[in-house]
Amino acid sequence: MKLILGNKNYSSWSIRPWLLMTYFDIKFDEKIIKLFTPEMLTEMHGDCPANKVPALIDGDIHVWDSLAICEYINENYIDGKGWPSDIKQKTKARSVVCEMHSGFFGIRNELPMNLRCPVTIVKNEQLSEQALNDIKRICDIWFECLTHNHNKNGFLFSEFSIADAMFFPVVSRFQTYAITVTASQKTVINQYMNQMLNLPAFLQWKESALKEVEVIDADER
Ligand SMILES: N[C@@H](CCC(=O)N[C@@H](CS)C(=O)NCC(=O)O)C(=O)O
Numbered sequence: 001m002k003l004i005l006g007n008k009n010y011s012s013w014s015i016r017p018w019l020l021m022t023y024f025d026i027k028f029d030e031k032i033i034k035l036f037t038p039e040m041l042t043e044m045h046g047d048c049p050a051n052k053v054p055a056l057i058d059g060d061i062h063v064w065d066s067l068a069i070c071e072y073i074n075e076n077y078i079d080g081k082g083w084p085s086d087i088k089q090k091t092k093a094r095s096v097v098c099e100m101h102s103g104f105f106g107i108r109n110e111l112p113m114n115l116r117c118p119v120t121i122v123k124n125e126q127l128s129e130q131a132l133n134d135i136k137r138i139c140d141i142w143f144e145c146l147t148h149n150h151n152k153n154g155f156l157f158s159e160f161s162i163a164d165a166m167f168f169p170v171v172s173r174f175q176t177y178a179i180t181v182t183a184s185q186k187t188v189i190n191q192y193m194n195q196m197l198n199l200p201a202f203l204q205w206k207e208s209a210l211k212e213v214e215v216i217d218a219d220e221r
Contacts, residue, residue: 001028003069004047004055006035008209010219012113012169014054015205017069020165022201024078034214067101070162084157093156093163096141100166104138106130111173112219115209120221122177135179138170143185146192154195164196171196177221 005014021028033043033053048055055064063072074082083090110131145156156163171193181189
């Protein structure tokens with residue numbers, strides 16, 4: 001099985017399925033495409049039907065799009081463990097993941113994932129209303145999930161799930177740009193972010209990311 005990824009330093013969509021697959025100890029090869037270089041489209045040809053990463057090739061099965069890959073892995077490799085087993089929790093997890101997958105453009109545009117970037121304080125005044133609304137909504141989702149009665153392991157739902165993988169790039173962005181979190185939510189959210197930033201799977205990704213030398217100007221804030 002081969003997972004096609006973008007630069008590990010920057011590719012926020014690529015890290016999502018990679019984290020899920022690595023967390024669940026699934027064996028796969030990886031191919032890294034250097035994004036926004038003259039060779040990008042040639043390298044994607046045949047592997048990435050939408051000319052975007054991530055994409056997954058498993059024998060004669062091709063899957064593209066981060067969430068489609070997570071769903072494929074969930075169904076075919078981890079016996080459904082990618083989502084909570086409880087139906088109420090599962091539908092909630094799917095809903096917040098879809099919110100992430102289809103929205104939050106303010107954050108995506110203004111706070112690019114950039115793992116090598118040292119902590120750079122971005123104050124609320126430097127962000128658009130859209131980005132501030134995104135931050136508020138994400139904090140509310142996290143706080144609500146993390147303080148839910150059934151939640152004992154520090155993940156958004158009872159165990160590490162596709163929801164944690166899909167929100168991971170936001171954790172990284174909040175850390176890089178020292179995003180201000182409301183005082184009443186701060187302790188819970190900081191604890192979650194620390195747990196996620198210390199996941200062995202993420203540390204493994206980060207080690208490779210920090211060896212990369214390519215710079216994507218558009219993702220340098
Ligand atoms: N909705 C897609 C988005 C994929 C995406 O936009 N990937 C970016 C890299 S993180 C990409 O391939 N960009 C290349 C381009 O837009 O030309 C997903 O969830 O996989």
